[in-house]
Amino acid sequence: MTGMIRGLLAATALASLATTAFAQDVQGVIGGLPTELKAQYDGAPQKVLPSAWDNFTAPPKPWKWCHSESYQGNPWRVTVTKELKRLVHRLIP
Structure with missing residues (x-):
């Protein structure tokens, strides 16, 4: 002990x-x-x-993007989702 x-x-x-x-x-x-x-x-x-994240190395392309929203019934959530899609499609062609 x-x-x-x-x-x-x-x-x-x-x-x-x-x-x-x-x-x-x-x-x-x-x-x-x-x-x-x-x-x-x-x-x-x-x-x-x-x-x-000091030693983080991104995996090789192609990368995927995932955004999960619990509810798309609010106009602001729809707008945020559309804007995120627009930004991601510019960054990850």
Whole structure:
């Protein structure tokens, strides 16, 4: 039982070190932003973390676009859907 507790404490310490490293990196990035952009992160209601998309590579074409609307009975939803289709067809011929 004591060994299990020691292992749990070690794992917790390791996880907190990793989180601190990420937090310091994020703070470094925010610190390097222009003043007007830095101000947008002051008092952020959520924790600012590194992007999950840093190493993202898009798959090769052809790409597909999917937009799901729950209800097309409102004119503004129909307009938004039409505009999204127009924009996507310009980007993905």
